[in-house]
Amino acid sequence: MSPDLPPVVPSVTAELVGALSPRLRKRLDAAVTKLLSRPATRDGYTVRIAVDDETGVVLHAPGGAVTGTDAIRCGCLLAPDCLHRAAAASAAPVADDAPAPDPAEDTAQGPADDTAAPGGTAKTATAGPGTPTGPPGGGTEEPETATTAQQAAARTVFDAAAAVLEAGTDGAGAVLQAELLHAAHTARLAGLPRAAAAAVSVVTAVRAARTADPGYRLTGLADALAAVLVLAHRLPHATGPDLSELRGTVRRPYRPDGSLRLYGIFSEPVLTATGYAGAATWTADADGRLYTVSDVAPGGASRATGAADRTVRIGDTALTHRELSRAGLAVSGATVSPDGRLGAGAGVRAVRASGVAWRDAPLDRLWAVPAAEQVARALSGAQDLLFLEVTLTGTVRETAGDCLLADCAGVPLRLAGAHDDPALPCRDNLRLLAAAGGSRLRIVARLVPGPYPRALLLATEHPTDPGARVDLGLDRLQRADLPPGALAPPAAAFGTGDEAPLHLLRRRVHQAVPGGRRVLALAGNGPGDAARLRRLGLATAAGLLDDLHAAAADRSRDRFGRLLPADTGRFARSWLAAALYTEAVEQTLCAHAWGAATDEEAAPARP
Incomplete structure (x- = not known):
C-alpha cells in the first residue's frame, strides 16, 4: 500500500480484479510489488505511476478518491484489459464508498450528521434498504430482523474474511483482498455500513503487513479479523436493538446541546487502520464530561502532524488544535454526537476562551476519580481514557521495545507510546521521560486490556513545569526539559506478561x-x-x-x-x-x- 497514491473505493478495486483472466490473476501480486517500487508523480488531482520508460498508469481523483474504473487509465497496448490498472488499484489505500459530507453543512434546521469515524463502531444506527418498519394498525410489533439481502451480505463478508484468515497475510494476495473489498461493497449496498467498514479495515491491515509498513501491528490485524468475523456471524441472527447496533450507520447523528463552556485537555494524532489521519483535541466541561474536536481525512503520518496546526473547524474561532488543547472554547448552538464529538454546522458559534491547568478546577476533577473506577468504566465499553497521577520509576524491556515503568497508587504500570510511526515523536519522548525517574506527574493515557496494568501514554505534565503539559504525539521534548542531572536507568527485563x-x-x-x-x-x-x-x-x-x-x-x-x-x-x-x-x-x-x-x-x- 502506497500513501503516495489516492485512495480507491472498494467497488473499483473489486471490479478491476474481477475482470482479470485467471492467468493475469496469478501475476497480480507481482505486478503490485513492481508498481509499489515505481515512482509516482502528482499533478493536482491526477497521479501518474511510471510502469516503465514508455508506459504509465494514471489515477484521477477529483474528489480526493478514485470512485470509478474509468478514472484509472493505462497507456499499454493491452489497456483497458491490462494488469496494470488492477495492480494500481490494489496498491492504493482503500477509500470509503460513501463520500464524506462537508463538515460545515447546515445544522440549524435539526440535528446534523457527520461521517462516522473510519473503521469505528457506531452506537446509533439507521435502517438499511428494505428494513421492515413494523406492522400497520398499531398491533404488537415483532422484533425487527435482518433482511434477506443483509443476511446474504453478512455471509459473504464472513466467507471472504474466513478466506483471508485461511491463507494468512502471507497468502492473502490482491485477489483475496479484492474479494473482501467486493464483500464490503455488497454489505454497504445492503445497508450494513459497520460490516463494510470492518472489512475494509482488514484489507488495509493486510496490505500494511505485506508491505512491511512500520505502523503495522499483528495484534491490530488479529483484532480487526475477529471484529469482522463476529459481526458477520451475529448479523443474520440478530433482532431489535442488537441488530441496529450491528448494522451501524454511515453518518453520525448529532443532537442539540445548547451552550457549552469547554476547557482544553490535550491533542493527539490520529492514524487509523483504514488510511485516515489527522488530529483530535479532547476537552471537558465544568461537570467533567468529555468532548472531542477532530480533523480526520485520508492521509498518513504527515497529515497527522500537520493537522495539529490547522484551525479548528467550529464556528468562527481561529484556534488551532494545538492551541485549543491549552485554551478553552465557548460554544453556542452546539451539536454533539453520542460519543461526544462536536458538530461543526453553520448554526454553531464558537469563540476562544481561557483555559486552565490540569491541577486547577474544573479539570482537576478528572484526576480525582480512582484509577480502578476509571478502568472498570473503560472495560464496560465507555471511553477508554485514563487520568492518572504516577511516579516514574524507570523502564522495562518488552519484545516490542522499552516502555516506561511507573507507580500508580501502588500499582506497577507500564506506559508505552501510542504510535510507533517514526514521523511522530512518541518513542523519542518516552526515551527522554525515562530519564525523569522519580518525577510525580499527572498523565492522560489510553487503557490497554491485558493481564498486567498497561496503557498508551498520550499526554503528561511537563517534567520541570507542572503548569505546562506535553502532547506526546505532537510535541517533542528536549534534553533541556528534563530535571538537572537526569539519566535514563537501564531497562529491567520483562518477564511477567508473556509467562x-x-x-x-x-x-x-x-x-x-x-x-x-x-x-x-x-x-x-x-x-x-x-x-x-x-x-x-x-x-x-x-x-x-x-x-x-x-x-x-x-x-x-x-x-x-x-x-x-x-x-x-x-x-x-x-x-x-x-x-x-x-x-x-x-x-x-x-x-x-x-x-x-x-x-x-x-x-x-x-x-
Missing part, C-alpha cells in the same frame, strides 16, 4: 494471522500446550486450543487421494472462539490487576 498461561492460547491465535491454517496444522502435532493449560485449571482454553488445531488439520481427500477444498468456515469459527475467549479472560485479568470490579462482581447477588 501467563493464557499466552499458550493467545500465541496460536496470533500465529494463524500471518501464517494461516497451515501453520496451526503443523503446530498441532503435540498435545503439550493443551495438557499444560488443563494442569493449570484452564480447561476451556485447552478445549478451544484442541478444537483450533483439529479444525486446522481437518482436510479430507477424495477416492483418488486428492485433497478436497478446506472447510474455511469451521476453521474461522474455531479461531474466532479462541480469540473471543482470550479477549474476555484478558479483560478479567486486567480488571483484577488494577483492582477494578468486573460486571459480575459489581452486580448484586440474586436471591
